[in-house]
Amino acid sequence: MSHASRHVLILGGTTEARRLAADLAAEPGLRVTTSLAGRVAAPRLPDSEVRIGGFGGPEGLARWLREHAVDALIDATHPFAGTISHNAAEAAATAHVPLLALRRPGWVPAPGDDWHPVASLDAAAALLPTLPGTRIFLTTGRMGLAHFAHLTDLWFLVRSVDAPEPPHPPRMTTVLDRGPFTLEGERDLLRKHRIDILVTKDSGAAATAPKLTAAREAGIPVVVVSRPPTPEGVPEVADPEDAVNWLRGHAMR
Structure with a gap:
């Protein structure tokens, strides 16, 4: 596989996903596609190719990963998008594609909170x-x-x-x-x-x-x-910069 053909799919819809797509736009020889669920009428679009709509469950996502020669998958969906996260874990395992979860940290109560x-x-x-x-x-x-x-x-x-x-x-x-x-x-x-x-x-x-x-x-x-847990066995980072570093060890190496 040539360096120019390396392809990353971001499951997006969050601020972190848009930041990651913008960060990856500067990486040479990398194709980035962001997938949005299409639940918002006028979504904020990232700096990357965009596809809108579902995949048809984990089987459909695995098929898309294969057909589009995806080298790495990043689940940067909302922390409560539990169905797509589990579909991503199953699809990545089926298609043998490295998967990372990008999740912003949860809130922590402060003194005086009820x-x-x-x-x-x-x-x-x-x-x-x-x-x-x-x-x-x-x-x-x-x-x-x-x-x-x-x-x-x-x-x-x-x-x-x-x-x-x-x-x-x-x-x-x-x-x-x-x-x-x-x-x-x-x-x-x-x-x-x-x-x-x-x-x-x-x-x-x-x-x-x-x-x-x-x-x-x-x-x-x-x-x-409370937010649902990340699917078992899926590595997780909290910052787009950490996701870029992870990618450099997978799709971008």
């Missing part, structure tokens, strides 16, 4: 009626609203990039917005909507972390959904 860790969206929904307050700021994304649709006695403020579709809670107001968010903006949002409880996933993103500070300042409890 966090309630849960393992899933269903567990978060079950916990909400036991906490004081009825006005919920739900920042877990529009795809998971069905888990809260049965909570008819609670009012929800939902923030997402695109408008949510049913099923969702009947008492709900939607704010269409995309991070990064400012601390002052988050403070205003909590005050304006008289929020009692914040619900979030441990995405670890700095762009959405100000809501945690605003909740701490306001004495608001935060229900934090």
Whole structure:
């Protein structure tokens, strides 16, 4: 295989994936393709070739890896994109392609935080009626609203990039917005909507972390959904620079 034909596939959709694609654009003799799931109507596109849409499960992804002569696969999807991560692990093993997970670090509670860790969206929904307050700021994304649709006695403020579709809670107001968010903006949002409880996933993103500070300042409890683990046996790094270094030992050597 010639040096000019080396091909890296990034499973993207995150800030880290875009940064990695930009970093790799300067590498000579390297072809980079970023795959996006297509769940956002107007995604932020990286500095690389882009394909949009699913692969058809692990078998489809393995076939794509072979047909496009991929030399290394980097899973830089959202920390909660568990299905594609497991599909990537199975496909990489089938196609004998090196796989790396690029995951931003999770959030760490600070003094004064009132966090309630849960393992899933269903567990978060079950916990909400036991906490004081009825006005919920739900920042877990529009795809998971069905888990809260049965909570008819609670009012929800939902923030997402695109408008949510049913099923969702009947008492709900939607704010269409995309991070990064400012601390002052988050403070205003909590005050304006008289929020009692914040619900979030441990995405670890700095762009959405100000809501945690605003909740701490306001004495608001935060229900934090824990992220799923990286598939067993898949190496993991937290920074695009570390991913480039890993690649230099695989597809770029």
